[in-house]
Amino acid sequence: MTASRAARSLVADLRRELPDLTDGLAVAASVRAHDPLAGPGSLLATWELLRSEVSGVGPLQRLVEDPEVSDVLVNGPGPVWVDRGRGTELSGVRIDDESSLRRLAQRLTASVGRRLDDACPCADVVLCDGTRVHAVLPPVAVQGTTLSLRVPPRRTFHIEELVQRRTMPRAGADLLSRLVERRVSFVVSGGTGTGKTTLLSSLLSLVPAAERIVMVEDAAELRPDHPHVVRLQTRHDNAEGAGAVAMSTLVREALRMRPDRIVVGEVRGAEVLDLLTAFNTGHDGGAATIHTNRIEHLPARFEALCALAGLTRDAAHSQLAAAVRAVVHVRRRDDGRRQVAGVAVLDTDASGRVHAQPAYAFDDGALTPRAAAPALDLLLLPES
Numbered sequence: 539m540t541a542s543r544a545a546r547s548l549v550a551d552l553r554r555e556l557p558d559l560t561d562g563l564a565v566a567a568s569v570r571a572h573d574p575l576a577g578p579g580s581l582l583a584t585w586e587l588l589r590s591e592v593s594g595v596g597p598l599q600r601l602v603e604d605p606e607v608s609d610v611l612v613n614g615p616g617p618v619w620v621d622r623g624r625g626t627e628l629s630g631v632r633i634d635d636e637s638s639l640r641r642l643a644q645r646l647t648a649s650v651g652r653r654l655d656d657a658c659p660c661a662d663v664v665l666c667d668g669t670r671v672h673a674v675l676p677p678v679a680v681q682g683t684t685l686s687l688r689v690p691p692r693r694t695f696h697i698e699e700l701v702q703r704r705t706m707p708r709a710g711a712d713l714l715s716r717l718v719e720r721r722v723s724f725v726v727s728g729g730t731g732t733g734k735t736t737l738l739s740s741l742l743s744l745v746p747a748a749e750r751i752v753m754v755e756d757a758a759e760l761r762p763d764h765p766h767v768v769r770l771q772t773r774h775d776n777a778e779g780a781g782a783v784a785m786s787t788l789v790r791e792a793l794r795m796r797p798d799r800i801v802v803g804e805v806r807g808a809e810v811l812d813l814l815t816a817f818n819t820g821h822d823g824g825a826a827t828i829h830t831n832r833i834e835h836l837p838a839r840f841e842a843l844c845a846l847a848g849l850t851r852d853a854a855h856s857q858l859a860a861a862v863r864a865v866v867h868v869r870r871r872d873d874g875r876r877q878v879a880g881v882a883v884l885d886t887d888a889s890g891r892v893h894a895q896p897a898y899a900f901d902d903g904a905l906t907p908r909a910a911a912p913a914l915d916l917l918l919l920p921e922s
Contacts, residue, residue, distance in 0.1 A: 595610075595642070595646065595669070595687065596638075596642045597618075597631055597633055597642075598610050598612070598618065598631065598642075598685075598687065600631075601618065601620055601629055601631060602669060602687060602689050604620075604622075605692045605693070606622040606623065607620045607621065607622055607689055608621050608622070608623065608688070608689055608691070608731070609621040609626075609686070609687065609688055609689065609731065610629070610685070610686075610687040610689065611626065611685070611686055611687075612633060612639065612683070612684060612685040612686075613681060613682075613684055614636070614639070614679065614681035614682025614683060614684060615633060615634050615635060615636045615639060615682050615683075616632060616633070616634065617629070617631070617632050618631040618632065618633060621731060623733075623874070623875070623876060624873070624874040624875065625870070625873075625874030636676075636682050636683060639682065639683040639685070640675060640683045642685070643661075643671075643673040643675065643683050643685055646663065646665065646671050646673070646685075647661040647663050647671070647673060649665065649666075650663045650664065650665065650666075650774075651776045652774065652776070654673055654675060655675070656675070659674060659675040659676075659678045659679075660672075660673070660674050660675075660678065661673050662774070663774065664756070664757045664758075664771070667690070668690035668757060668758045668759065669687055669688065669689055669690060670687070670688040670690075670756075670757040670759075671685065671686070671687050672685070672686040672687075673685050673686075688757070688759075690757070690758065690759050690761070691735070691736060691739070691759065691761055693761070694739045694740065694743055694761050694762060694763045695736055695739070695740050696740060696743060696763065697711050697714070697715065697740050697741070697743070697744065698711075699740075700736075700737070700740055700878075704875070704877070704902065704903075705733070705737070705875075705876060705877055705878055706877070706878040706900050707900060707901070707902070707903050707904055707905055709904070709905035710878060710898070710900045710905050713881065713898065713905065713918070714741060714866065714878075714881075715741075715744055716918045717741075717864060717866075717881075717918065718741050718742075718744045718745060718823070719744070720917065720918050720919075720920070721799075721822040721823035722822075722823070722863045722864050722917055722918070723817050723822060723823060723824045723825070723861060723862050723863050723864075724825055724862065724863060724864040724865065724866060725805075725825065725826045725827065725828050725836070725862055725864075725865055725866070726738050726741075726825070726826070726827045726828075726865075726866045726867075726868065727827070727828050727829070727830040727833060727836055727839075727865055727866070727867045727868070728827075728829070728830065728867055728868035728869060728879075729829065729830075729831055729869070729870065730829065731870065732868045732869055732870045732876055733868050733870075733876035734804075734827040734868055735759045735760060735803065735804075735827060736876070737866065737868055737878065738760060738801070738825060738827055739760050739761050739762050740762075741825070742760065742762035742764060742799075742801065742825070743762045743763040743764055745762070745764055745798075745799060745823075747764065747765050747766065748766075749766065749798035749799060749823075750766045750767075750768065750795075750796065750797055750798045750799075751764060751766065751767045751768070751797070751798065751799045751801060752767075752768045752770070752792040752795050752797035752799070752800055752801070753767060753768065753769050753770065753801040753802075753803065754770045754771075754772075754785060754788040754789050754792055754800075754801070754802050754803065754809075755769070755770070755771055755772070755802075755803030755804070756771070756772050756785065756803060756804060756806075757771070757803070758771050759803060760801065760803050768792075768795060768797075770788045770791065770792060771788075772784060772785050772788060784809070785802070785806075785807065785809040786807075786808055786809035786811070786812050789802060789809050789812035789813055789816060790812055792816070793816055793819070793821075797821060798823070799821070799822075799823045799824055799825070800813075800816045800817070800821050800824045801824065801825045801826065802824075802825075802826040802827075803826075803827060804826070804827045804828065804829075805826050805827070805828045805843060806828075806829070806843070807843065807846055808843070808846045808847040808848075809847075810840065810843040810844055810846075810847060811844060811847035811848075811849060811857075813826060813861075814844075814857040814858060814860075814861040814862075815857075817860075817861035817862065818857065818860050818861050828840075830867070832867075833865055833867035833879065833880065833882045833894050833896065834882075834893075834894050834896075835894075836865050836882075836884075836894045837855065837858065837884070837891070837892040837893060837894060840854060840858050840892075841854045841855065841858075844857070844858075852890060855886070855890055855891055855892045856890060858884065858892050859884060859886045859890075859892050862884055863883065863884060863917060864881060864882065864883055864884070864897075864914065864917065865881065865882045865883075865884065865894050866878065866880075866881050867879045867880055867881075867882070877900070878900045879899070879900060880896055880897070880898055880899040880900050880908070881896075881897050881898045881900075881914060882894040882895055882896045882897055882910065883895055883897050883910045883913045883914050883917065885910065885913070895908075895909060895910035895913070896908040896909065896910060897909075897910040897911045897913065897914035898911055898914065
């Protein structure tokens with residue numbers, strides 16, 4: 539039996555024997571009773587394994603603690619996949635027992651007061667450390683219990699680091715810095731896992747220290763390096779179906795908190811109306827992220843979300859035209875690397891429809907002007 543298997547066997551015994559697995563002294567005494575020759579190293583290894591099994595994410599613990607990992611993906615029993623910014627890759631970790639995987643999923647959801655069982659086979663929760671967990675049980679998940687963990691960034695990448703990582707060219711970083719400096723309201727668009735949150739955190743770190751940033755998120759992923767940040771996080775209902783706090787509620791609360799800049803971590807529903815209202819009530823310099831496949835699709839995406847809030851098409855375009863001035867689009871290249879694709883400005887045609895007009899393309903090491911470059915340059919001019 540390998541040391542790892544021996545440690546897991548010991549942990550299984552401790553789970554049966556001890557009423558309180560968080561009592562370090564009781565755990566140490568029980569380990570010594572099982573193995574009188576156990577040294578400090580063995581005690582520590584067992585304790586760490588027990589901690590991950592009881593209050594952590596079990597066999598996935600070392601993956602979520604890896605500072606390079608943004609996503610951990612379990613597609614039923616078998617190998618575990620991770621994303622370290624280069625696309626999904628095998629992690630070297632396996633979970634081959636469906637019952638163990640199901641228990642892990644149920645423990646994680648129960649730790650924040652949510653249900654996951656045959657009657658409620660899907661759950662989306664945020665753990666205390668900010669990790670977002672989505673779980674699906676069989677038979678809905680045909681291949682077995684499925685887990686998707688979105689790990690919050692361990693640190694903020696400053697804009698200089700993004701240049702060094704070739705996420706954007708130097709000229710592009712200067713342009714985005716001026717976007718923040720000139721208090722232009724903007725959204726960061728892109729697909730899932732393209733780095734929208736990472737980029738927005740970096741840009742918010744450029745906000746002057748005297749300004750108060752109020753952020754509203756589903757999961758606390760934005761982590762700007764800034765001294766004056768207020769973070770509000772939504773709350774799901776509990777097992778009894780009570781206690782939920784919606785994104786739209788928090789956006790309205792943010793308006794009452796004397797914000798200099800309002801930031802919404804991700805616009806995905808009816809809260810878009812409150813966001814547009816906030817941006818249209820004198821709160822310049824606001825920002826948000828939104829899912830779109832292409833930069834030109836942004837108005838259609840906003841139109842669809844506004845329909846969820848009961849706005850007509852004309853009203854949606856009117857609100858969007860007045861609220862958002864620029865769009866920064868991020869993408870994932872074929873090689874898996876995340877990259878800023880470009881910046882667009884929003885323009886309104888004679889019928890009142892909003893269009894995203896490309897202003898600059900961010901090519902490798904270069905900034906290429908597009909048709910709307912003069913319009914963006916005008917927005918970024920310093921006040922006279």
